[in-house]
Amino acid sequence: MPFGVGVIGVGTVGGGVVETLLRNREAISARAGLDICLTHVAETDLGRLEEFDLDGVTVSTDASALIADPNVNVVVELIGGLGAAKTFILEALAAKKSVVTANKMLLAHCGPELTRAAGDSGVELHYEAAVAGAIPFIKALREGLVANEIGSVYGILNGTCNYILSQMTYKGLEFDDALAQAVELGFAERPPDLDIEGHDTAHKCQIIASLCYSTPISLDDIHVEGVTRVKRVDVIYARELGYLIKLLAIIRQVDGAVEARVHPTLVPETHLLASVRNEFNAIYVQSDIADVTMYYGRGAGRMPTASAVIADVVDVARRGDFPPMPAFVYTQTLPIRGMDMLEGRYYLRVSTQDRPGALGRICGVLGEHEINIASCFQRESTESDLVHVVLITHKTAETAGRVAVDEIDQLGFVQGATQMLRVL
Numbered sequence: 001m002p003f004g005v006g007v008i009g010v011g012t013v014g015g016g017v018v019e020t021l022l023r024n025r026e027a028i029s030a031r032a033g034l035d036i037c038l039t040h041v042a043e044t045d046l047g048r049l050e051e052f053d054l055d056g057v058t059v060s061t062d063a064s065a066l067i068a069d070p071n072v073n074v075v076v077e078l079i080g081g082l083g084a085a086k087t088f089i090l091e092a093l094a095a096k097k098s099v100v101t102a103n104k105m106l107l108a109h110c111g112p113e114l115t116r117a118a119g120d121s122g123v124e125l126h127y128e129a130a131v132a133g134a135i136p137f138i139k140a141l142r143e144g145l146v147a148n149e150i151g152s153v154y155g156i157l158n159g160t161c162n163y164i165l166s167q168m169t170y171k172g173l174e175f176d177d178a179l180a181q182a183v184e185l186g187f188a189e190r191p192p193d194l195d196i197e198g199h200d201t202a203h204k205c206q207i208i209a210s211l212c213y214s215t216p217i218s219l220d221d222i223h224v225e226g227v228t229r230v231k232r233v234d235v236i237y238a239r240e241l242g243y244l245i246k247l248l249a250i251i252r253q254v255d256g257a258v259e260a261r262v263h264p265t266l267v268p269e270t271h272l273l274a275s276v277r278n279e280f281n282a283i284y285v286q287s288d289i290a291d292v293t294m295y296y297g298r299g300a301g302r303m304p305t306a307s308a309v310i311a312d313v314v315d316v317a318r319r320g321d322f323p324p325m326p327a328f329v330y331t332q333t334l335p336i337r338g339m340d341m342l343e344g345r346y347y348l349r350v351s352t353q354d355r356p357g358a359l360g361r362i363c364g365v366l367g368e369h370e371i372n373i374a375s376c377f378q379r380e381s382t383e384s385d386l387v388h389v390v391l392i393t394h395k396t397a398e399t400a401g402r403v404a405v406d407e408i409d410q411l412g413f414v415q416g417a418t419q420m421l422r423v424l
Helices: 012-023 025-032 063-068 084-094 104-121 137-144 159-170 175-184 199-213 232-240 302-319 358-368 398-409
Strands: 003-008 036-042 058-060 074-077 098-101 150-156 243-254 257-268 280-287 291-298 343-352 373-380 387-393 419-423
Touching: 003 012, 003 063, 012 025, 012 036, 012 302, 025 036, 025 302, 036 063, 036 302, 058 063, 063 084, 074 084, 074 302, 084 098, 084 104, 098 104, 098 302, 104 199, 137 199, 137 291, 150 199, 159 175, 159 232, 159 243, 159 280, 199 243, 199 257, 232 243, 232 343, 232 387, 343 358, 343 398, 358 373, 358 387, 358 398, 398 419
Parallel strands: 003 036, 003 074, 036 058, 074 098, 257 419
Antiparallel strands: 150 243, 150 280, 243 257, 280 291, 343 387, 343 419, 373 387
């Protein structure tokens, strides 16, 4: 008997899944050791199906009909969002059918609920494609690194932001121009707010943190900053100092508490993550047994994401009657480490009028808050009559840095808000 796959939603990723299952059925089945075939597709916009030869495949506009179809063994949900997607997943799990999804937003908001529903029905919920596209990172965490205690994870998890920052770094584009190019090439969603404001990365950060530390983590516990405040001058000055700017998800365990944050970060140019360009993703993991491992590949797109979805389908098919693997395992409830406890090094760019003693006043404020300067230079702005004072601090407390920056911004010769970015 074939192992039947039902796909709900034939948009960008769903279309890639349908195309791959039709085109590579023989190869997928041979590698899986059983016949895996597309048996049912549910899509409200039937025009999306015109490019496919669906002879022998049931087509409907009703996802519930797909879920009830006895020829569907696994339900693949690819419509996204928090509304209908959640309804269909819970309906499929209640019908004792395993589910494969790429819906990171839903998992980040409702992971525990969906995990319980799958467990109650004795089926599985898989979501490899929800994090880092084609990179098999969820499998690596759940299986490849199962013997390890995870110390920290640093992830470039949004291809849109990495593309924008790469274009600013290597092509000299301003942010708005790089964003427009990302939208035109299809790397960014329309509108791109979830990407550029950091929330897409936060959803993935939440999933990874929950897996790393077997503890429930709320999205509200994750500090989120996007890339919209990063200027081309910051990219230029960072490179002068030996750094590249990347939007990172940073997940660590510190003194028994979990730290999970998303923000632009200065990454040393010698670090492996600094070489990750354009729409590619990468995840750098430090663990106690395996030491350092890094995972790299295309983090989004029709076919790369489809590859991860189908890998999950094969996992479900192979497991057969064996006990299901829980989507998330929550064995403890760890405290969350807030940003007020953070200590690190910081990049500061202060825009000032060209006045004698300005640099001394700025350094004086930092000194009053016991913030030591590791490096400093001053540059004339090419866009105005202002000068930029650029600093890298030694290790200091986040709270002290914030208070000092607020005081610097009150100095009469300072124009605009001081840029403050964290250093890896």
